[in-house]
Amino acid sequence: MxxxxxxxxxxxxxxxxxxxxxxxxxxxxxxxxxxxxxxxxMPKRGLIGPVDLPADDAFLPTEQVQWWYWTGHLYAEDGRRFGFEVVFFSFDSFVIMRDQLVQAAITDVDGNRFVFEEFVEFHLPQRGKNGFNLSSGSGNKVTAVGGDGHDRLHAAVGDYVLDIELQATQPPALHYGGDAHPYRFGGYTYYYSRPKMETSGTLTIAGETFTVSGNSWFDRQYGELYQAIQQGWQWFAIELADNRQIMLFDFKGNDSEVEKSGSITDAEGRTVTLAAHEFQVTVLDQWVSPDTGCSYPSGWEIEVRGEKFSVQPLLKDQELHARHGLWIGPVYWEGACDVTGAVGGQAYVELNGYCRCPAGNGG
CATH class of the missing domain: 1.10.287 (Helix Hairpins)
Incomplete structure (x- = not known):
């Protein structure tokens, strides 16, 4: 049925x-x-009240656009370093326009490789209670099962196969105080993260299996988000060595007249919102994709409440640019980065809208 x-x-x-x-x-x-x-x-659209967890980990039929988004930094026992991205987007635009876009990527830092896969599913996710059971691709090449801060991910990406378990070790970070946030240019969002998820499992490369561990960052966002997607943004998920996490974004680069915001989570897991004047992002360089010809920021100086950090990509080319026959998928840059400065650390950065082709996450 x-x-x-x-x-x-x-x-x-x-x-x-x-x-x-x-x-x-x-x-x-x-x-x-x-x-x-x-x-x-069709379900009633609109605001649904503050974030309610773990119920809102599940697919929400009232929301036009929503996503479940994981990025992470993993290390093999021999020190080899990797980054990963797994994301399920859900779009419910009208009775016959209901689909999912599913993406997975692996950054092999020491191997100097970036690989990705993308799938389109012409149906919405199944409804669940307090969690999700997401899958896509022939033979379930990408799956995400979990909720309430305990997730299992599987992703077959080229000759890489990722199988990991994630466990949140601190409370969720509720951005905007956990309530709906209206955008100046239209639409609204609900947005929360689990920025500290202890991660362990395996990564198999061309048949050779490595035991990996590290930290993952989970983002969940839902609402009326088409307008935000059209704006484009820079989004930063920064994990500092002193156990703080910083989320920053600004629409259309440094244009604060459009909108920018962020949050900082302390070592005890307490999250506070950062106002626009409390941080500044300065682009240091540009990188031009040899595949699409698109130009992206590449390297940033970030100042947050007087502390200065430098964020640099671990690989320049971490661009996703999928094709599906006559259908062209979103083109954007999402990559693992190093953090140096006041405190060292690691980060994931997403650059959406720099190819004039929408993607999703952040903000």
């Missing part, structure tokens, strides 16, 4: 097309009936 319900919008669209071929004069009435049906059966 659940599988039939997922396919219902496509069945309806097929019936409308079939009937209109035999009797074109009925097409306007059929489209009107489809719109009315969508209004009656």
């Amino acid at each position: 659940r599988k039939l319900w997922k396919k219902l919008p496509w069945i309806i669209a097929g019936l409308i097309l079939l009937i209109s071929l035999f009797n074109p004069s009925l097409l306007p009435w059929l489209l009107l009936a489809a719109v009315l049906a969508a209004c009656l059966f």
Whole structure:
């Protein structure tokens, strides 16, 4: 029954097309009936109250756009270093426009390689309670199962296979105080993170398996986010060696007139919001992709409440630029970085909108 319900919008669209071929004069009435049906059966849109955990780890049918987003830094027993990204985007635009975009990437720092995979699923995730069970790709190449701060990820990316478990070791960071945040340019977001997730498991490379461990950062965001996606942003997930985590973003680079914000989580897991005047991001260099010709910031100086940090990519080329036949996926840069300065550490940075092609996360 659940599988039939997922396919219902496509069945309806097929019936409308079939009937209109035999009797074109009925097409306007059929489209009107489809719109009315969508209004009656689609979930109510809009604000749903403050973040409620672990309930909001699950797929939320009231929200147009939402994502589950993991990035992390992993180390093999011999010291070899890796970064990873796993993300499930869900888009519910209309009764027949319901899909998921799924991406996974591995940064092999010592091997000087960056590989990624992308999949499109023409259905929404299954509803759950207090958690998620997400999968995509032939043979479930990318899966994410969990909730309430205990997740399991699997990703087959080229000749890399990642299997890890993640356990949150501090309370979630509720951005904007856990309530809805309206954007000046339209739309709104709910946004929380689990920036300290102890991670362990295996990474298999061309048949050779390495035991890996490290830390992962989980971002969950949902709301009316199409306007934000169109703006483009820089997003920083900074993990400092003194056990603090800093999240920063600014739309359209350093244009504070559009919007920028952030948060800082202390060693005890207490999160406070950073106002726009409390931090500054300065781009130090640019990198031009040999694959797309797009130009991205590459290296940043960041000042947060008087502390200065330098953030540098571990590899220049960490650009995702997938293609699916006639359909072109989003093009953006998301990569593992080193942090030096007042306190050392590591970071993940996302650059969306620099190819004039939307992606998602952050903000």
